[in-house]
Structures are given as structure tokens and as C-alpha cells.
Amino acid sequence: MPSVPKGSAILVAPAILWSAHFLFVYVFVSLACLWGWHEATVMGVRVVTAAVALATAAAVLPIALLGVRAWRSAPGATADPTDTRSRRGRFIAQVTAAQSALFAFSTIMVGVPTLMRPPCV
Amino acid sequence: MTDIASPRTDIPQDEPARQRDELDAAWRSPAGWRAISAVNQTYVGRRFVITGFIYFLIAGILGLVIRVQLAVPENDLLTPEAYNQIFTMHGTMMMFLFAVPILEGVAVYLLPPMLGARDLPFPRLSAFGYWCYLLGGLLLLSSLPLGLAPDSGWFIYPPLSSTLFSPGMNVDFWLLGITFMEISAITASIELIVAILKTRAPGMSIDRMPLFAWYILITAFMIVFGFPPLIMGSILLELERAFGLPFFDAAKGGHPLLWQHLFWLFGHPEVYIIFLPAAGIMSMVVPTFARHPIVGYRWLVLAAVGMGFLSFGLWVHHMFATGIPQLSLAFFSAASTLVAIPSGIQVFGWIATLWHGRPRFDTPLLFAIGTIVTFVIGGFTGVMVAIVPFDLQVHDTHFVVAHFHYVLIGGAVFPLFAGIHYWMPLALGRMPSERLGRCSFWTMFAGFHLTFFPLHWLGLIGMSRRVYTYLPGLNLELGNLIATGGAFLFALGVLLAMVNILWTARSGTPSGDNPWNAGTLEWLKVPTPACNFRSIPVISSRDPMWDQPKLSKAVELGVGFLPDSLGGRRLMMGTSATDARPEQVLELPGPTYMPLVAALCVGVFFVSFLLKLYAMAALGGLLSVAAFLVWMWPTSPEGRRGDIVASPGTVLPTAHGHHAAPGSTALNVTLAADAALYGSLAFSLFFLWSYTPDRMGTPLPSPSAWPAVLDLCLMLAGSAVLAWAERRMRAGAAVPAMLGLPVAMGLATAALAHGLLSSGHLGLPAQEHALAAVLWTLFGYQAIHAGAAVLIAGLAAVAAWRGHFTRGRHLALRIAVRFWHYTAALWAVGFVLVHIPPLLG
Amino acid sequence: MTRRVVITLLPAAALALAGCSTMQSALDPAGINARQVADLWWLMVWVLSGAFVIVMAVLAAALFAPRHWRERVRGTTLIAAGGVALPVVVVPVFLLASFAVQWPLVPERPDRLTIHVIGHQFWWEVRYTGPGLAQPVVSANEIRMPVGQPVQFRLTTEDVIHSFWLPNLAGKIDMIPGQVNHMEITAERTGVFRGQCYxxxxxxxxHMAFMAVVMEPDGFAAWLAREAQPAPPRGPVEERAFQAFLRGGCASCHAIRGTTADGGGGPDLTHVGGRLTLAAGMLPNGEGPMGGWIAGAQNIKPGNRMPNFNGFDGETLRALSSYLYGLK
Known part of the structure; x- marks a missing residue:
């Protein structure tokens, strides 16, 4: 049987990764625009676009991995009301997996506009 | 681990009558005027709800006055000054004095019985929070009859709210009154988090918690991180107004947008802080009246957590028109529209429950259906205003007024009324009138839509928000007249609901236990006894009242945990956070005037500050500190330690002084809130620093690092000494603590004294430049924390010298040490913040 | 005088505005941005109305449909369809559609006609600069612009935060101390529109409003050339009225180019008679309203920065009003 997650804190891990990504892209773009880095390009790609795209990939990947792992680790359903441990383990694993899906999608949605909008106008 | 407290609990069933009487005596609160010393959750919760409802009625009347003024164009019922005070107070009171506190009050009132607990873990703290709420609210409210009410909008944007444009006390009433009452939001959230995580009935693992508890847990965490930005913003704005620190003054390196960021960093999560508890109420009402367990429990937990986080990524959507780069706007636009997903899951969770159920159309369900209909419309207009170009058209028009009233009344007031009608039998022991309930629902529902639906249209055809009047000839007449008529209908509905409450209290038919046949524990016994539970049950289901038919009987017979008060002690269970395994027995304090006294002392500070009597304010601050020292003064652990037989076969340690007591969790939550407060200040520094065009020029403060290095080293040395003392204490040696605490206090006092004497090293006087002002504020923040660390260490030292610490029972030391490490970390971070940017610049 | 002024002037204001009740409406677009946003609005209205009907139908079915009928669909399926699939499909459509809307905020373009709008409590200072204008042309509370050409707006404030919005033309942008915001508006048809502080x-x-007159380019050029002219008093009657203007202290806040009156802080009055409204979009322009405003500004618009000048005798007041209204 796969290991049951010990605590419930894992449940918010995808959301925390999303928050970190959001904070990074927002602060980075604001500073880049204030200080005029947005003109800079690396190999023909705007630095701002590249950085946000990279950050988005760097956030989506662990969120997705977390989700897949959580889904796989979920213990099977149990009809035994006294088996608190696997009921609760299944609950946490499933909610974590769903959180991952929600926040992976959210991270992508936050990152996508970079490709479509000029950075500092 | 020495004395077994009482052998009597080994045999719980031999004298049930005596046990019941003793429990009752232990938990009963004094009658008459002495009842103000009551700290039981039922009392505090009821006070919160009643006070909040009264503030709601006052704010509602103000709203009616607004609608009367706007009924016809060029109305001269109100002067512009009066109107601006009234609309500001309407918004401020509805948001701060009504919506958040009343929902907290509902949580304080309902959570313990719902979770199978006898009370909240820190009853005095909840009572203190209530008094702060009442007094802060009254302070704010007193401005209205004085004609000095805040008049620059509930968002009080500087520079309109600066002394230059608002020289009167109006804005100070707002800043000080709100900050005062916000203490209650923070204390309540600490209380509720610890209650939910640590005091659930045994067996109630997190997947069996009532959804209401999930929503309150998330809300409370949101308050912990969402309110500090506003508190910091209020502190900065009051410092600017009182002492001329130019945080928001563009002429001196400040920026008015800093306020908007801080305000909306709070202000957007605030909307969800209001919606989530209301959604929690819905998630209790819907299953009961659908007569079916909630469908998609996991989905709803997902939705609540998702909304909790996403709501922190939306604040800039209140600032779309401020000229922020469009890519940044796009991030917030995307996040704002994404909220549609968890909100959709939320609404469909309720619909799905009804789908599988056999609905019974009592008043609470009517309000719940009203919620769904209204909230869906508000949600849809919310998606619209999240789209940037559209928002630029309707921002600050009546379209937005319509949108957020749909969300707030649909998403919070209707659920609240559903909850009021649902839990009225619990609170009053009597059934509300169904006929009056239906009348009030339909009147409120019709009145609401009549009032606010036309406002969408008025906004699109150009009607601005916050206008005391408008010109004829712009097509605005009809919509406004309808809206005003609707507002009176809505008010009539509220009046009918009040009549229903009063009628029920006087002459409703007695309800008996569980009149709605609900599934959750709070309905176990109506009226609820003072101790909530004769004995604490073991839970094995999400809906124990449905799935555990013998529960009520078992609880009454005292088969559960802690059936005996062991001679009049207020005992309750402490359980583990995830699985709710029994861990410890908490002993709670009884009635005391201490919370009221402490709140009054804090009140002296706020009122004196408002009157610009700063010496008196300082005295009030000292009085408050003294009150807290008295409150926290180490008392003898005699007879409160050791193990207790909680039920046959379960021997648990008491929590008193235990290093894993709920106080430890509470400290962590408090420090998280404090870190968010400090983070808001650090954000202000970065924001102003990045906006300062000549950040490489000379007029900026250039603090010298060396004095600060010395102070930081002293603080870190204190940390090291205390870390050592605590390690030795864990091994059972109390002497290092007895010596280490005073040594650390000496080090910090030296750091403080030296820091204050050499504070000139910060470079510029605080009034000269906004950045200098932030540096001074950072320094003051650290200094206050060092002072607090010394006092807390002092309390621990007293306990150490009195010999209260034993192995495994040295909570005071643990708290002092952790607070100390946190303070030292603040100093270290502060050092980096103050001294690294100039190096980069 | 005071109350009567208000009462007699207001119906006039109503009449003046009654001619075009959609002059301040986002749903009667006359500019590129406003038109695109109005299209976006109707798209969202239709899509979301459809969604609303669906949600309400499901709710009604959950409450009233026969049980055996409901049992064919699982509740969690409903949640996945309504709570996840619906927003995941609808929201990106709106976001994409919004990207197609021309963005009103633009970087500064000094080569274009630029209208500087400076917010004051509770009026608008307007300055025109651009190619062919040696000096800024100063006006107040009214904007004139050519149709069919992108016009730059440079938005700043003199005191508190204001917000500049012409609903029929484009979205709004705030005016924030310590910050300059630029926006671009292209009008698609001529007409008179009304804007307001938001x-x-x-x-x-x-009552901080303004009028915007969108003109044919030729007419605009002619108007701008006229607006740039000074307006010294012509003849003894005007000269006497101007002296009353000075004696009354009006020049400490108001300027009339071509005279010694060069006060700042209040609207420039050089061509005040040529504007459609007085008191920032509140009163229709005319001799009567002008006199009423001079004598009773605090009664008409309590709390504005102009005191009541009720020291003038009736004749002087009439002469002064006539002179000012004559400044076309």
C-alpha cells in the first residue's frame, strides 16, 4: 500500500507554488518596466517574456508532479468507518490532486498573457 | 507526570446527576450585571452577533438615506458633506463592523458545539476581541452624531485623506476606530484556527469536519494574512497624518498608490473573508433542507482552498485604471477570472446536494435558493469586471455598485439570514414563524433585485459612484427611482425578519432537540447546556446525528470523554490536527473582568491618540502592557498538571504548561500574522524604493551599517543563549533558563538602548523623505518587538525562578524563546532591508 | 438670491442636457475603444445570459424535477460540468476577446496633438500642445478634438486623485499625484459628449464634469487657432467690466490672456464664453448663469473653491457677466 500522507499541509502546496509564481511574475514585470529592462532581448526573445515563460514552466512542472504523485498515492476506498487513517489519507490525496489541477491551470492562465501582450505598455 | 488528578473519573457512570450538576456549575456564567465577565463561547458569540446586527441596522439605515438622496436628480435633502460622511460610513460599517465580525460571531457561537468541544481554547482572548470590536466600533460610530464622520470613502485614498485635504478628525476616526476593532479580527482568527485544528471531538478527522469548519479555517488563515496589510497601511497613514511622515506624499518621495496596494491587498481577500463563512453557512443549511448529505465534500474543500489562495492574486483589479502596465494587469485579470472555477464548483456543490435530496422548502432553504440565484448573477458580473477593457468602462460607476451588492448581499447577507432562521431554534430554543419567514424572504429578495438590478444599467449609461446627486436629462431618473423604491421594500423585509426573531424569542413553540433533523453535532441537545456536551462523544461520521443514532444517549449517560468536571474545573479535549486523536486535556479559565479591563486600556490609547493627546496615548499604551502582564502573570501550576483519566482506558496529560499545548499553535499563528504585518512594511519599502526616480541620487537616506551590526549581534547572542537554555530545559535542567532569560533580556535591553541612542544612523529625519520614514518605521517596529521579547522573557523568567518549569512542561519558556528567535530574525531581515538596497542603488 | 439661483438655473440645465440623453453612455459608442468594449459587453451579456439560464434550469430541476429523472445524473457530474467545464470554456473566450480591444493606455507620442488634462478639485484644466502649436493653448472644463484622428491625452492632477472618463469614447484612466498617465482616444463620429470625474x-x-466636442478636422483647426488668441477688452464697456473683474479680486485665481489678469488656481477664462457649460459641466453657459455663478458659487456647488462674490451691485454683476460671456 502506498504511504499515507502524514499531515494535511500538503493540501495547500500547489496553491503555495501558484502564489510564488504569481508574486514572482508580478514583481519581476513591474521592476522590469520601471527600470527599462523590457527593451532587452536574449537571442531575439524579450527578456521579460522569456523570464515569465520560464517561471511558468518552473512552477507548473512541480505542481503537476505533485498532483500525479498524490493521485497515485491515494489509498483505495474503504467502507470501514473505523479505518480513519486510509479514509483521511484518500481524502487528502484526492484533494491535493484536484488542487494541483486547479492551480496548474491557473498558473498557465496567468503565464499565457505574456506571450500575447507587450510587456510595459 | 506526577499526580493523577482524580481517581473518580475511572467510574464515570456511578453518579450522573452529581456530575451533571457539577459540570453545569463549572461552566455556568454569572447572572445579572456580572455577566459581562462571562467568557464562554456562547456568550461571546451571541454578543458578536447581536452587536454586528445592530451595526448592520444602523449601516442599513444609512444606505436607505443614500437611496432617498439619489431618488431624484438634484435632490437637496443632504448637503454634499453629509452625503459623503453617510456613504463612507455605510460602506465602512457594512464591511468592518457588520460583515466580518458577525460571521466571526456565528463561528464563535457555532464551532465548539459543531466540533464537539465545550468552548474555544482561549475564552479570555475571544472576550477581549469582542470588547475591542465593541469599543472600536463605538469609537468609529461616535463620529456620526458629532458630524465628524469619515468622509473620504471607505477606501480613504490619500491624498484626499491626507491632512492637506482632510484636516479634520474625520479620517482619524476611521483609521483609529478600524484599527482598534481589527484587533478582534486577528484574535478571533487565531482562536478559531486553534479551535478547529486542536479541539475537535475525538474521531473527527479532517475529512469528517463539518464544511463550516473548513470554511472558517480558511477564512481565519485569510484574515491572518489579509488584514495585516490594511493594519500596516492604517498605521502608516495615521503616522503621516499625526507626525508628517510622508509615505503617500508624492512631493516627498511617497506615492499615493502605495496605499491602494496595501488597501486592496487586504480589500480583495476581504470580499472572500466575508463570502467563505457565508458559504460555510450555506453548506450546513443546504444538506439539512435537502435531507441529504452534502454532495462533493472534497470538491467543496477544493473550492474553498482555491478561493482562499486565488483571492490574494486579485487586488490589482481594483486598480486597473491607475496606469499599471497592461501585462501586469493581465496577470490579475487572469487570476480574477479564474475565481469563476472554484465559485462555480461551490454553487454546483449546493445544487448537486439539492439534486440528490428531497428538498423541504422552509425559510432557510428559501434564503439559500435566493443566495444561489443572486450570487450567480454577481459572479457573472464579476467575470465581466475582471476583463480589463470592460472594467475601464464601468470601474467606479454604479455597475460596480450593483456587482458587489449582488456578491455581498447575495453571497453573505442572504446566507446569514438563512443561518439566522436555521439556528434560531438553537439559540432561542423556539421555532421561528414560517409565515413571517416566507414573507420576509420574498420581500427582501424582491426588494434587493429591484434596488440593485437597475444600477447595472445606470452605471453603463454613465452614472458615477459616490456622487451625492446627478443632473436631470441623462436618462438616470427612472432607474434611480426604482432603486430607491426597492430599497424600502428590502428594508421592510429585514424588519419582518426582526419581528420574526423577537416573536420567536417570546412566543415561538419550543423546538426540542434537532427540530430540522440536521446531521451535525450542534443540534445534539436543545437548549444546549452550559458545557455544550455532558461528555465528549467519539465521532465516526461527517453527519453524526444521522449516522450515529445512539450518540445523544451516550453523551447524556456520560459514556464519552470527560464526563466529570473533577470538582468544578472547566475541562475539554485537545486532539491532533489531522486525525483528531486525543492528545491532552485543556483546562479553561472561568469568568473574569481581565479582557474588559485590557480592552479599556487599549481604548485609552486609541481615544487619546484620536484627540492628539500623545502623552496620554503613551500612558494608555503602558496601561495596556501592564494589563497584559497582569493577565499573563505566571500562576502556580499547583493541581493543574499531571494526567487525567479522560475516559476509562484513556489517560491524557493536562495542557497546563505543556510544551505542545494549544498556546504553542496560537503563537505560530500570531507570528504568521505579525510576519505578514512586517511583510507589508517591507513591501512599502520596496515599492517606494522602486518608484523613487532618483534612487541613485543623494537626497535619499544613507544609513550607516555599523551601529546596526552591533545591535543585531546583541539580539542574535540573546537568541543563542535562549536556544541553549531551552535545549537544557528539554533535558530537565531549569537552571540554564533561570540564568539565560535574564542574560538575554540584558542583551536586548542593551541593543535597544544603543539602537535608540544611535538612531541618527538612519540618515535622514523621518519627515524629510518617504524612504526615510519607512526606515524609521522599520526601526520602530523592530524596537517594539525587542521590547515585547524582553517582557515575554521576563514573564518566563518569573516562572523559571518560581520553579514552574519541569521537563515537558515549560510552555512559557518555549513561547519566549520562539518569540525571541522571531524577533532576532526580524532584526536580521531589517538589517538586510535597510542596508542592502542603498548598496545596490 | 442664493436659493433662487439654484432653483431658476437647474431647469435650464436640465433642458440643455435633454437634447442628447446618451451623451454620457458607454452603450452609445462614438470612439474606437468604446465601440469595441460595447461589442465585448454584448458578447458577454449574451454568453452569460445563456449560462444563467442553464444554471437556473439545473437549479429548478434539482428542486422540482421528479426524483427518478434526477437520479440519472450524478451530482458530482453536475459539479464537474457546471463548476469546472463551464468556466474553463467561457473565461478564456472573454480573455481572448478582450485582447482584441484596442488598448487606450499608450506611451507618450510628442509628435501628436496632445491634450493635457489636469484635475483640480472640482474642475478640469485643459492644455493643447502638439505640432504647429508654439505655446500651449489653455482652456478649462471642455475638450475639443478632431474626429478620426488618434488624440493623445496626458493626464495628471494638481491635488487629489481624479479619474478621466468619456464613456462614449473610451475607458477611464486615473489622474494620480506624482504620476503621468497617457491615453489615446480616437473618435469615430462628431458630436457633443459628456465626461465626468470617476x-x-x-x-x-x-459635479466635476466636462464636455467633449468632437469636430471635423477643419473646424477643429479653426477653433484651436481662435482659442489660441488672446482676448483683451474691446471698447470702454468691456474695459469697465474688466476693471470690476480686477477690483473683485477675480484675477487672483483666474487668467484672461491679453490682459493683466494672470491668476492661477482657477479655470482660464480667456474664451469662457465659447464653452458649452459653466462650473465644470454643471450649468449651461449664458449671461444669467454666469452672474448667478459669480454671486452664488457656494450655493450652487457647495464646497467648491470659488467663494460667493456677492459684493457686486446688480448693474456691475450684469456688466461683468455680459463681458465674460462675451469672451468667445
Missing amino acids: EFCGAQHA
Whole structure:
């Protein structure tokens, strides 16, 4: 049987990764625009676009991995009301997996506009 | 681990009558005027709800006055000054004095019985929070009859709210009154988090918690991180107004947008802080009246957590028109529209429950259906205003007024009324009138839509928000007249609901236990006894009242945990956070005037500050500190330690002084809130620093690092000494603590004294430049924390010298040490913040 | 005088505005941005109305449909369809559609006609600069612009935060101390439109409006050339009225180019008679309203920065009003 997650804190891990990504892209773009880095390009790609795209990939990947792992680790359903441990383990694993899906999608949605909008106008 | 407290609990069933009487005596609160010393959750919760409802009625009347003024164009019922005070107070009171506190009050009132607990873990703290709420609210409210009410909008944007444009006390009433009452939001959230995580009935693992508890847990965490930005913003704005620190003054390196960021960093999560508890109420009402367990429990937990986080990524959507780069706007636009997903899951969770159920159309369900209909419309207009170009058209028009009233009344007031009608039998022991309930629902529902639906249209055809009047000839007449008529209908509905409450209290038919046949524990016994539970049950289901038919009987017979008060002690269970395994027995304090006294002392500070009597304010601050020292003064652990037989076969340690007591969790939550407060200040520094065009020029403060290095080293040395003392204490040696605490206090006092004497090293006087002002504020923040660390260490030292610490029972030391490490970390971070940017610049 | 002024002037204001009741409406677009946003609005209205009907139908079915009928669909399927699939499909459509809307905020373009709008409690200072204009042309509370050409707006404030919005033409942008915001508006048809301050700015926020006149390019050029001219008093009658203007202290806040009156802080009056309204969009222009405003500004618009000048005798007041209204 796969290991049951010990605590419930894992449940918010995808959301925390999303928050970190959001904070990074927002602060980075604001500073880049204030200080005029947005003109800079690396190999023909705007630095701002590249950085946000990279950050988005760097956030989506662990969120997705977390989700897949959580889904796989979920213990099977149990009809035994006294088996608190696997009921609760299944609950946490499933909610974590769903959180991952929600926040992976959210991270992508936050990152996508970079490709479509000029950075500092 | 020495004395077994009482052998009597080994045999719980031999004298049930005596046990019941003793429990009752232990938990009963004094009658008459002495009842103000009551700290039981039922009392505090009821006070919160009643006070909040009264503030709601006052704010509602103000709203009616607004609608009367706007009924016809060029109305001269109100002067512009009066109107601006009234609309500001309407918004401020509805948001701060009504919506958040009343929902907290509902949580304080309902959570313990719902979770199978006898009370909240820190009853005095909840009572203190209530008094702060009442007094802060009254302070704010007193401005209205004085004609000095805040008049620059509930968002009080500087520079309109600066002394230059608002020289009167109006804005100070707002800043000080709100900050005062916000203490209650923070204390309540600490209380509720610890209650939910640590005091659930045994067996109630997190997947069996009532959804209401999930929503309150998330809300409370949101308050912990969402309110500090506003508190910091209020502190900065009051410092600017009182002492001329130019945080928001563009002429001196400040920026008015800093306020908007801080305000909306709070202000957007605030909307969800209001919606989530209301959604929690819905998630209790819907299953009961659908007569079916909630469908998609996991989905709803997902939705609540998702909304909790996403709501922190939306604040800039209140600032779309401020000229922020469009890519940044796009991030917030995307996040704002994404909220549609968890909100959709939320609404469909309720619909799905009804789908599988056999609905019974009592008043609470009517309000719940009203919620769904209204909230869906508000949600849809919310998606619209999240789209940037559209928002630029309707921002600050009546379209937005319509949108957020749909969300707030649909998403919070209707659920609240559903909850009021649902839990009225619990609170009053009597059934509300169904006929009056239906009348009030339909009147409120019709009145609401009549009032606010036309406002969408008025906004699109150009009607601005916050206008005391408008010109004829712009097509605005009809919509406004309808809206005003609707507002009176809505008010009539509220009046009918009040009549229903009063009628029920006087002459409703007695309800008996569980009149709605609900599934959750709070309905176990109506009226609820003072101790909530004769004995604490073991839970094995999400809906124990449905799935555990013998529960009520078992609880009454005292088969559960802690059936005996062991001679009049207020005992309750402490359980583990995830699985709710029994861990410890908490002993709670009884009635005391201490919370009221402490709140009054804090009140002296706020009122004196408002009157610009700063010496008196300082005295009030000292009085408050003294009150807290008295409150926290180490008392003898005699007879409160050791193990207790909680039920046959379960021997648990008491929590008193235990290093894993709920106080430890509470400290962590408090420090998280404090870190968010400090983070808001650090954000202000970065924001102003990045906006300062000549950040490489000379007029900026250039603090010298060396004095600060010395102070930081002293603080870190204190940390090291205390870390050592605590390690030795864990091994059972109390002497290092007895010596280490005073040594650390000496080090910090030296750091403080030296820091204050050499504070000139910060470079510029605080009034000269906004950045200098932030540096001074950072320094003051650290200094206050060092002072607090010394006092807390002092309390621990007293306990150490009195010999209260034993192995495994040295909570005071643990708290002092952790607070100390946190303070030292603040100093270290502060050092980096103050001294690294100039190096980069 | 005071109350009567209000009462007699207001119906006039109503009449003046009654001619075009959609002159301040986002749903009667006359500019590129406003038209695109109006299209976006109707798209969202239709899509979301459809969604609303669906949600309400499901709710009604959950409440009233026969049980055996409901049992064919699982509740969690409903949640996945309504709570996840619906927003995941609808929201990106709106976001994509919004990307197609021309963005009103633009970087500064000094080569274009630029209208500087400076917010004051509770009026608008307007300055025209650009190619062919040696000096800024100063006006107040009214904007004139050519049709069919992108016009730059440079938005700043003199005191608190204001917000500049012409609903029929484009979205709004705030005017923030310590910050300059640029926006671009292209009008698609001529006409008279009304704008207003949309950020709460104090006592008279409600009456901080302005008119925008979109003209044919030729007419605009002619108007701008005329507006740039000074307006010294012509003849003894005007000269006497101007002296009353000076004696009354009006020049400490108001300027009339071509005279010694060069006060700042209040609207420039060089061509005040040529404007459609007085008191920032509140009163129709005319001799009567002008006199009423001079004598009773605090009664008409309590809390604005202009005191009541009720020291003039009736004749002087009439002469002064006539002179000012004559400044076309």
C-alpha cells in the first residue's frame, strides 16, 4: 500500500507554488518596466517574456508532479468507518490532486498573457 | 507526570446527576450585571452577533438615506458633506463592523458545539476581541452624531485623506476606530484556527469536519494574512497624518498608490473573508433542507482552498485604471477570472446536494435558493469586471455598485439570514414563524433585485459612484427611482425578519432537540447546556446525528470523554490536527473582568491618540502592557498538571504548561500574522524604493551599517543563549533558563538602548523623505518587538525562578524563546532591508 | 438670491442636457475603444445570459424535477460540468476577446496633438500642445478634438486623485499625484459628449464634469487657432467690466490672456464664453448663469473653491457677466 500522507499541509502546496509564481511574475514585470529592462532581448526573445515563460514552466512542472504523485498515492476506498487513517489519507490525496489541477491551470492562465501582450505598455 | 488528578473519573457512570450538576456549575456564567465577565463561547458569540446586527441596522439605515438622496436628480435633502460622511460610513460599517465580525460571531457561537468541544481554547482572548470590536466600533460610530464622520470613502485614498485635504478628525476616526476593532479580527482568527485544528471531538478527522469548519479555517488563515496589510497601511497613514511622515506624499518621495496596494491587498481577500463563512453557512443549511448529505465534500474543500489562495492574486483589479502596465494587469485579470472555477464548483456543490435530496422548502432553504440565484448573477458580473477593457468602462460607476451588492448581499447577507432562521431554534430554543419567514424572504429578495438590478444599467449609461446627486436629462431618473423604491421594500423585509426573531424569542413553540433533523453535532441537545456536551462523544461520521443514532444517549449517560468536571474545573479535549486523536486535556479559565479591563486600556490609547493627546496615548499604551502582564502573570501550576483519566482506558496529560499545548499553535499563528504585518512594511519599502526616480541620487537616506551590526549581534547572542537554555530545559535542567532569560533580556535591553541612542544612523529625519520614514518605521517596529521579547522573557523568567518549569512542561519558556528567535530574525531581515538596497542603488 | 439661483438655473440645465440623453453612455459608442468594449459587453451579456439560464434550469430541476429523472445524473457530474467545464470554456473566450480591444493606455507620442488634462478639485484644466502649436493653448472644463484622428491625452492632477472618463469614447484612466498617465482616444463620429470625474475627490465630486466636442478636422483647426488668441477688452464697456473683474479680486485665481489678469488656481477664462457649460459641466453657459455663478458659487456647488462674490451691485454683476460671456 502506498504511504499515507502524514499531515494535511500538503493540501495547500500547489496553491503555495501558484502564489510564488504569481508574486514572482508580478514583481519581476513591474521592476522590469520601471527600470527599462523590457527593451532587452536574449537571442531575439524579450527578456521579460522569456523570464515569465520560464517561471511558468518552473512552477507548473512541480505542481503537476505533485498532483500525479498524490493521485497515485491515494489509498483505495474503504467502507470501514473505523479505518480513519486510509479514509483521511484518500481524502487528502484526492484533494491535493484536484488542487494541483486547479492551480496548474491557473498558473498557465496567468503565464499565457505574456506571450500575447507587450510587456510595459 | 506526577499526580493523577482524580481517581473518580475511572467510574464515570456511578453518579450522573452529581456530575451533571457539577459540570453545569463549572461552566455556568454569572447572572445579572456580572455577566459581562462571562467568557464562554456562547456568550461571546451571541454578543458578536447581536452587536454586528445592530451595526448592520444602523449601516442599513444609512444606505436607505443614500437611496432617498439619489431618488431624484438634484435632490437637496443632504448637503454634499453629509452625503459623503453617510456613504463612507455605510460602506465602512457594512464591511468592518457588520460583515466580518458577525460571521466571526456565528463561528464563535457555532464551532465548539459543531466540533464537539465545550468552548474555544482561549475564552479570555475571544472576550477581549469582542470588547475591542465593541469599543472600536463605538469609537468609529461616535463620529456620526458629532458630524465628524469619515468622509473620504471607505477606501480613504490619500491624498484626499491626507491632512492637506482632510484636516479634520474625520479620517482619524476611521483609521483609529478600524484599527482598534481589527484587533478582534486577528484574535478571533487565531482562536478559531486553534479551535478547529486542536479541539475537535475525538474521531473527527479532517475529512469528517463539518464544511463550516473548513470554511472558517480558511477564512481565519485569510484574515491572518489579509488584514495585516490594511493594519500596516492604517498605521502608516495615521503616522503621516499625526507626525508628517510622508509615505503617500508624492512631493516627498511617497506615492499615493502605495496605499491602494496595501488597501486592496487586504480589500480583495476581504470580499472572500466575508463570502467563505457565508458559504460555510450555506453548506450546513443546504444538506439539512435537502435531507441529504452534502454532495462533493472534497470538491467543496477544493473550492474553498482555491478561493482562499486565488483571492490574494486579485487586488490589482481594483486598480486597473491607475496606469499599471497592461501585462501586469493581465496577470490579475487572469487570476480574477479564474475565481469563476472554484465559485462555480461551490454553487454546483449546493445544487448537486439539492439534486440528490428531497428538498423541504422552509425559510432557510428559501434564503439559500435566493443566495444561489443572486450570487450567480454577481459572479457573472464579476467575470465581466475582471476583463480589463470592460472594467475601464464601468470601474467606479454604479455597475460596480450593483456587482458587489449582488456578491455581498447575495453571497453573505442572504446566507446569514438563512443561518439566522436555521439556528434560531438553537439559540432561542423556539421555532421561528414560517409565515413571517416566507414573507420576509420574498420581500427582501424582491426588494434587493429591484434596488440593485437597475444600477447595472445606470452605471453603463454613465452614472458615477459616490456622487451625492446627478443632473436631470441623462436618462438616470427612472432607474434611480426604482432603486430607491426597492430599497424600502428590502428594508421592510429585514424588519419582518426582526419581528420574526423577537416573536420567536417570546412566543415561538419550543423546538426540542434537532427540530430540522440536521446531521451535525450542534443540534445534539436543545437548549444546549452550559458545557455544550455532558461528555465528549467519539465521532465516526461527517453527519453524526444521522449516522450515529445512539450518540445523544451516550453523551447524556456520560459514556464519552470527560464526563466529570473533577470538582468544578472547566475541562475539554485537545486532539491532533489531522486525525483528531486525543492528545491532552485543556483546562479553561472561568469568568473574569481581565479582557474588559485590557480592552479599556487599549481604548485609552486609541481615544487619546484620536484627540492628539500623545502623552496620554503613551500612558494608555503602558496601561495596556501592564494589563497584559497582569493577565499573563505566571500562576502556580499547583493541581493543574499531571494526567487525567479522560475516559476509562484513556489517560491524557493536562495542557497546563505543556510544551505542545494549544498556546504553542496560537503563537505560530500570531507570528504568521505579525510576519505578514512586517511583510507589508517591507513591501512599502520596496515599492517606494522602486518608484523613487532618483534612487541613485543623494537626497535619499544613507544609513550607516555599523551601529546596526552591533545591535543585531546583541539580539542574535540573546537568541543563542535562549536556544541553549531551552535545549537544557528539554533535558530537565531549569537552571540554564533561570540564568539565560535574564542574560538575554540584558542583551536586548542593551541593543535597544544603543539602537535608540544611535538612531541618527538612519540618515535622514523621518519627515524629510518617504524612504526615510519607512526606515524609521522599520526601526520602530523592530524596537517594539525587542521590547515585547524582553517582557515575554521576563514573564518566563518569573516562572523559571518560581520553579514552574519541569521537563515537558515549560510552555512559557518555549513561547519566549520562539518569540525571541522571531524577533532576532526580524532584526536580521531589517538589517538586510535597510542596508542592502542603498548598496545596490 | 442664493436659493433662487439654484432653483431658476437647474431647469435650464436640465433642458440643455435633454437634447442628447446618451451623451454620457458607454452603450452609445462614438470612439474606437468604446465601440469595441460595447461589442465585448454584448458578447458577454449574451454568453452569460445563456449560462444563467442553464444554471437556473439545473437549479429548478434539482428542486422540482421528479426524483427518478434526477437520479440519472450524478451530482458530482453536475459539479464537474457546471463548476469546472463551464468556466474553463467561457473565461478564456472573454480573455481572448478582450485582447482584441484596442488598448487606450499608450506611451507618450510628442509628435501628436496632445491634450493635457489636469484635475483640480472640482474642475478640469485643459492644455493643447502638439505640432504647429508654439505655446500651449489653455482652456478649462471642455475638450475639443478632431474626429478620426488618434488624440493623445496626458493626464495628471494638481491635488487629489481624479479619474478621466468619456464613456462614449473610451475607458477611464486615473489622474494620480506624482504620476503621468497617457491615453489615446480616437473618435469615430462628431458630436457633443459628456465626461465626468470617476474617482471620489471630495465634496463636489458629483459635479466635476466636462464636455467633449468632437469636430471635423477643419473646424477643429479653426477653433484651436481662435482659442489660441488672446482676448483683451474691446471698447470702454468691456474695459469697465474688466476693471470690476480686477477690483473683485477675480484675477487672483483666474487668467484672461491679453490682459493683466494672470491668476492661477482657477479655470482660464480667456474664451469662457465659447464653452458649452459653466462650473465644470454643471450649468449651461449664458449671461444669467454666469452672474448667478459669480454671486452664488457656494450655493450652487457647495464646497467648491470659488467663494460667493456677492459684493457686486446688480448693474456691475450684469456688466461683468455680459463681458465674460462675451469672451468667445
